Ligand SMILES: Cc1cc2nc3c(=O)[nH]c(=O)nc-3n(C[C@H](O)[C@H](O)[C@H](O)COP(=O)(O)OP(=O)(O)OC[C@H]3O[C@@H](n4cnc5c(N)ncnc54)[C@H](O)[C@@H]3O)c2cc1C
């Protein structure tokens with residue numbers, strides 16, 4: 001069977017894309033888990049959260065039955081605390097630092113508890129935040145992703161009038177268009193964005209693209225400050241022969257399709273090769289498999305020890321039945337009638353440590369060939385270098401440079417999130433948005 | 447294997463665990479189930495003039511997710527006909543002749559009523575009587591229960607009435623709703639009681655429903671003070687027990703220990719502080735009669751480990767270890783020690799010491815884990831850090847005497863030795 005859609009029934013698809021981390025079904029479940037928390041001082045979980053959520057506090061608030069207070073504790077540190085509870089790689093953040101790990105016990109289910117309170121607030125449209133009266137300052141935010149929305153919310157809270165320009169037709173950024181479908185639903189993403197915007201004072205202009213519909217110079221003129229939260233673009237190209245063949249796709253576009261269309265409309269091959277071993281690669285692989293691909297193989301240049309994804313993510317792919325080829329790097333894609341047919345890879349070995357501190361893959365000269373009908377490229381994303389250069393924003397290979405007040409080389413232009421760090425997690429982008437707002441408020445003297 | 451056989455005032459039971467007078471001992475059906483499960487004896491639910499109970503009777507104190515660490519009730523004595531109770535007692539006695547059967551009594555406040563109750567009870571063949579001078583609610587308003595126990599003169603008089611006709615051992619159950627249990631205990635002894643038991647329940651309000659603003663339990667929009675029991679009352683019961691056990695004039699009177707006993711360890715503690723046997727109510731109500739298995743097994747294993755052959759070998763052994771404050775050795779000094787290998791860096795020791803004690807713990811901030819060490823020269827040996835530490839034996843208290851000789855406060859003051867300067 002070639003690349004095709006509609007491989008599974010609607011019921012099967014619904015099952016495959018159901019929530020991977022289901023919520024507590026009963027208040028008792030949350031209470032029992034909350035009571036396990038020993039309420040650490042200067043808590044390692046809090047210190048390991050990029051947004052510094054006061055985890056012991058919000059958990060004790062669940063224990064005491066103060067769910068509203070618990071939601072406020074979470075969301076005032078992280079306005080996307082609801083989404084983060086579903087998408088954060090907590091095994092390397094809060095839960096990874098939980099002191100129970102040191103006892104060899106299961107860490108507190110912090111994410112699940114966080115979801116318990118935050119989701120109630122979002123679904124119930126709780127009015128937890130009160131905006132200060134308008135102070136007449138106007139700020140433009142580019143990008144309605146986690147960084148942009150966090151920045152907009154923090155600014156509006158202080159009475160700033162915010163206009164958000166977003167090139168897509170929905171907010172949420174990669175939360176809406178990138179994160180795996182079994183982590184968050186489009187409905188949830190919309191509810192979360194609505195919740196953030198419900199504070200008022202934020203006007204989102206969808207389908208308005210910087211560099212196309214508007215220029216940075218214009219915005220600098222019309223607004224007291226600008227925040228760039230444009231994220232990063234599509235997946236890096238492999239720069240190998242055969243990349244133009246039918247059946248070679250970019251993971252970000254593949255996932256974008258999957259997040260914006262009915263699952264049944266998304267085509268996958270029988271034998272899918274995914275290049276890369278980061279979060280995006282795992283997501284592309286698992287979701288291909290869940291769409292009905294027969295064999296999905298992840299191909300990575302280094303060994304399992306150097307993998308960029310977490311153990312939990314790797315396990316997810318393993319449980320989904322994906323295969324792994326370590327120490328292999330794509331050399332050439334061979335086609336037939338313009339369609340992908342085979343993938344030739346170089347066998348690699350580990351050499352000296354590179355700049356990342358990990359041992360670098362070195363070509364052994366040997367190759368192997370595998371039959372594939374689809375290749376998904378997921379070896380990192382490339383920043384919007386052209387756009388950034390055109391706007392005269394200082395950058396390093398497209399990654400925007402900022403100072404310790406989050407300001408760029410342009411006066412009054414601030415930036416944060418993936419567009420600055422090159423691509424991390426939602427929670428990092430939220431913190432960057434908060435930091436951006438702080439920098440802007442200082443700059444505006446608010 | 448240790449021998450758990452108990453002989454309390456000549457009343458024999460295969461183990462020292464009796465069910466206290468309460469709902470678990472209210473009917474034949476309960477008591478048969480209890481004996482089948484292995485309980486050594488029962489004190490039958492208090493008999494007296496038949497009463498009527500209200501609906502909504504219990505409430506509880508929950509703590510940190512643990513349900514019913516304290517339990518509260520507003521029930522009265524048996525609300526079943528006296529004759530039915532007596533008939534069932536006879537039947538159970540026939541079915542389980544090797545178990546202890548004690549009947550709890552609370553007659554109307556006159557000699558004749560008490561005489562009648564005592565006679566009817568011993569006619570069943572029961573092995574002993576327990577006089578309920580403790581119920582803190584409902585009966586008190588009628589001049590019974592705690593109203594009797596709180597007034598030593600009345601208590602003595604009632605015991606005298608009972609002893610005039612009693613042919614089987616009589617245990618007087620004391621109320622904890624007094625500043626000291628000793629006067630009531632002495633009065634009962636003067637009245638002629640053979641044994642004592644304590645505690646009955648402590649007056650309490652367990653909480654309020656924050657929607658209706660009605661305290662628990664809610665009886666049609668109103669509540670009353672109830673009787674508190676369960677794990678939360680154990681420390682109070684142990685203290686009251688000790689005051690009796692230490693009293694010269696009570697020393698030879700067997701005491702049945704009651705109040706919050708949930709595990710074999712609790713039971714051992716009561717016995718170490720002078721109880722010859724123990725009674726249990728709440729733990730059985732919360733978890734069922736099966737708890738008797740581990741109560742016996744745990745006690746037996748502990749006795750084997752310690753080399754005690756029978757329960758009498760250890761009853762009262764801890765009584766002399768509770769002394770008066772003035773006699774404590776001021777030169778005895780301990781300091782906390784944190785085992786860094788066991789530490790999980792939760793910081794609970796640090797924050798409790800820093801916020802509320804003696805600022806005796808050093809912190810070295812790390813990411814994400816801080817390192818905590820004891821400032822030995824500041825540590826007063828209060829145990830707080832050890833108490834809050836979630837890891838067993840991570841914090842230990844190490845002896846560092848201030849001087850070789852035993853030195854108590856009286857002597858310290860006499861010598862005019864220095865007090866703290868900060
Ligand atoms: C496949 C994939 C899976 C991921 N899974 C997870 C996960 O499970 N957990 C996790 O924590 N993180 C995950 N991430 C990372 C996470 O999504 C990002 O780190 C986060 O969304 C970054 O937020 P941001 O606001 O900086 O950028 P983005 O989310 O990329 O938002 C940028 C916004 O700017 C808009 N924009 C871009 N250019 C313009 C322009 N010129 N004009 C106007 N608007 C513009 C975009 O449309 C977008 O809405 C994943 C990323 C990918 C790619």
Ligand SMILES: Cc1cc2nc3c(=O)[nH]c(=O)nc-3n(C[C@H](O)[C@H](O)[C@H](O)COP(=O)(O)O)c2cc1C
Pocket residue numbers: 466467468469491492517518519521522523524550578580581619645646647674675676677679704705706707725726727728729
């Ligand atoms: C619901 C209930 C009813 C009780 N009724 C009586 C009673 O009728 N007579 C009595 O002497 N004690 C009664 N008690 C007190 C118990 O016998 C016992 O003294 C007390 O509960 C402390 O023991 P515990 O902590 O093991 O429950 C009652 C206790 C409860 C909980």
